[in-house]
Amino acid sequence: MRVDFEQSHEFNFKCPECGSLLNLEDNRQKIKDLEAELVKIEKELKQIKK
Numbered sequence: 001m002r003v004d005f006e007q008s009h010e011f012n013f014k015c016p017e018c019g020s021l022l023n024l025e026d027n028r029q030k031i032k033d034l035e036a037e038l039v040k041i042e043k044e045l046k047q048i049k050k
Contacts, residue, residue: 001017
């Protein structure tokens with residue numbers, strides 16, 4: 001189960017299903033990967049338009 005910060009705060013940073021502490025997920029690498037993919041797609045679109 002994934003929750004945002006507001007929901008985490010409401011649940012006192014504990015899982016509403018099992019009561020264990022929630023883990024922070026680091027999305028920085030996912031964001032970098034998506035940005036790189038976006039650049040690649042934008043280059044491909046420019047090639048298609050030529």
